[in-house]
Each structure stands twice: as structure tokens, then as C-alpha cells.
């Protein structure tokens with residue numbers, strides 16, 4: 284066994300193709316024929332919230348959506364002016380920032396409503412709210428049995444000038460299974476919720492239910508606005524529409540070593556060479572977002588071909604079997620990319636680690652250079 288070279292200082296690099304985000308945004312704006320909210324939670328699905336937001340706004344989106352109020356304020360501090368909705372905050376939160384920074388907030392219950400009204404009292408200006416109904420996920424949103432009471436209270440607060448109810452929203456549990464009966468149930472419950480809101484006197488101009496999958500596959504779910512996150516970064520959970528993946532993750536080879544048949548590799552020796560071969564070391568591991576469960580299953584693109592990841596993926600490094608390819612230190616491996624050259628994709632990594640693409644793209648660690 285001969286160590287042919289030692290480590291050179293170099294890092295894994297993540298590149299985001301904003302042209303891909305732009306093309307995806309245009310597709311959703313055209314396909315939906317509705318107002319488009321670019322959902323940029325979790326740092327724009329790991330692609331950079333501000334840059335994805337700006338790109339989407341230039342290519343047909345008119346709204347932004349995030350979970351926490353902090354994420355919304357961060358967009359404002361980056362000088363983004365478009366309407367922003369935040370839908371996941373504790374009722375105990377001080378909602379003053381929502382008013383100061385002109386952020387719309389989702390209201391899933393009476394406690395939230397009281398907190399928002401209190402903030403608007405302090406500010407002397409009404410907060411803008413979207414009443415949120417649970418349409419079948421038992422996660423966020425008011426349950427149907429509390430909905431009429433919430434609408435009534437919101438109508439009173441609106442008449443008192445404390446809030447403006449600008450929207451009613453819901454979120455489908457099985458949008459990625461087009462035609463599943465749960466989607467019709469969700470749509471029906473949403474339509475019921477809108478009718479109840481109107482009966483209580485509310486006239487919310489926005490009604491929004493669809494995320495990426497439903498926007499693509501279920502025209503009846505589109506209402507006045509579609510909230511699209513995954514699709515903008517090239518992920519289609521419905522598996523119906525080719526989109527443009529936007530992430531490329533590369534890493535330089537930091538060392539190579541030639542080993543004999545029978546040489547075991549990595550923690551607990553889960554793989555051994557079956558022939559003499561060249562191994563290449565890449566300086567990234569599960570702390571950088573490569574799922575350890577993809578050990579001995581994943582591949583990377585190196586020296587113009589796919590090479591298997593061998594042995595356990597470690598915290599900071601991974602070994603690749605380059606076979607007979609004369610790989611040298613400093614050569615760059617593509618961990619995943621759009622797939623145009625034959626390199627693995629985010630979808631491949633999701634399959635190799637039994638997860639969804641969302642988890643791969645949002646899991647890339649802070650150490651990776653952007």
C-alpha cells in the first residue's frame with residue numbers, strides 16, 4: 284500500500300444555479316395561472332433564501348413564504364420589499380416585528396389571534412393575517428371544530444381595526460399522490476372553511492391551498508395563490524414534471540492511495556477491495572450533509588465516470604473507489620449535480636439514503652463553501 288500524496292487544503296463547494304431557479308419559477312407562474320408565492324423557508328431549501336427570493340421575484344413570483352417570523356425579518360433586512368407570509372410561530376411570540384416589518388402572519392387559533400391583536404394595539408396599526416385551517420394533516424392550522432369561532436373572533440377584530448384578514452390558507456397532506464382521495468377531502472374541507480369565513484362576514488381576497496405537487500397536478504386546488512417551495516429549486520414531489528435541479532456539490536480529491544485486493548476500508552471495515560485499486564479521499568462527510576445511510580450505496584462523478592463510495596461515510600470524509608482510473612490529488616469530484624454529464628443527482632442521493640430530495644438539499648452543512 285503506497286500513499287501517493289498527502290492532503291492539500293481545499294474544501295467542498297456548493298454551487299447554486301439561479302438560472303435553474305428562474306426557469307422553474309417561470310414554469311410555475313405559467314402553469315398555475317395564479318399569483319405565486321415563493322416559499323424560501325429553511326434558507327431557501329438550502330439554496331440561499333435571499334438569492335432564491337430575489338430570483339423568484341424577478342421571474343413571476345409576487346409573494347414570499349417562510350415559517351418563522353425571524354426568517355421573514357431576515358428577508359426584510361436584506362432589503363426585500365415583496366409581501367411576505369410567516370406561518371409557524373408560537374402563540375406566546377411578540378408579534379410586534381410582524382407589524383414593524385410588514386410581515387403577514389398565519390393565525391391558526393384564538394391564542395395566536397389574541398397575541399397578534401395585542402401587538403397591533405401596541406403598534407397602533409393593524410396586523411395582516413391569514414387564517415389557517417387544518418385540512419387533514421393534524422399539524423398546523425385550526426381544527427374544523429374551532430374554525431367558526433376563530434372566524435367570528437377574527438371578524439370582530441377586523442371590524443375593530445386591529446387586524447386585516449387578507450387570506451385563508453390550508454396545506455394538503457398527500458399532494459404528492461395525485462388523485463388520492465385525501466386530496467379531494469382536503470379541497471372540500473378548504474372550500475367549507477372559506478364558506479364559513481364568508482358567513483362570519485370575512486372577505487379574504489386570498490385563498491391558498493396548493494404547494495408544489497398540487498400546483499402541478501390538481502388545478503382545483505389552485506384558488507387565488509399557489510405556495511411553491513421545492514419546485515423552485517427543481518424538486519417535484521409528484522414525479523410528473525421535469526424541473527431544473529439547481530444545486531451542484533463538488534469536492535476535491537485530497538489524497539489517493541493504491542491498495543491491494545483484500546484491503547478493508549473505513550470504520551468497522553464494511554467494505555474491502557476485491558482487486559487492487561486506487562482509492563480517492565474526499566473532504567466531506569455526514570457533518571456536511573452526506574447521509575451516512577448512503578455508505579456503500581452512493582456514487583460520485585470522478586475522472587469522467589461514476590465511482591462508488593466505499594466503506595462508511597465518516598463525519599468529515601469519504602472514500603471513493605476510483606478503480607483503474609489515474610485519479611490524482613486536486614482533481615474535483617462531483618457529488619451531485621443536475622445529472623447532465625451523468626453525475627449523480629440529488630434524487631440519486633435521496634434514493635441511496637432512503638429519504639426525499641428535500642432532506643438532502645436542506646442538510647448541506649455550514650462548512651461547505653458556497
Ligand SMILES: *Cc1c(COP(=O)(O)O)cnc(C)c1O
Pocket residue numbers: 322324370453454493494495496510511512513514520
Ligand atoms: C413547505 C410548505 C409549502 C411549500 O411546499 P412545497 O411542496 O415545497 O412546495 C407550502 N405551504 C406550507 C404550509 C409549507 O409548510
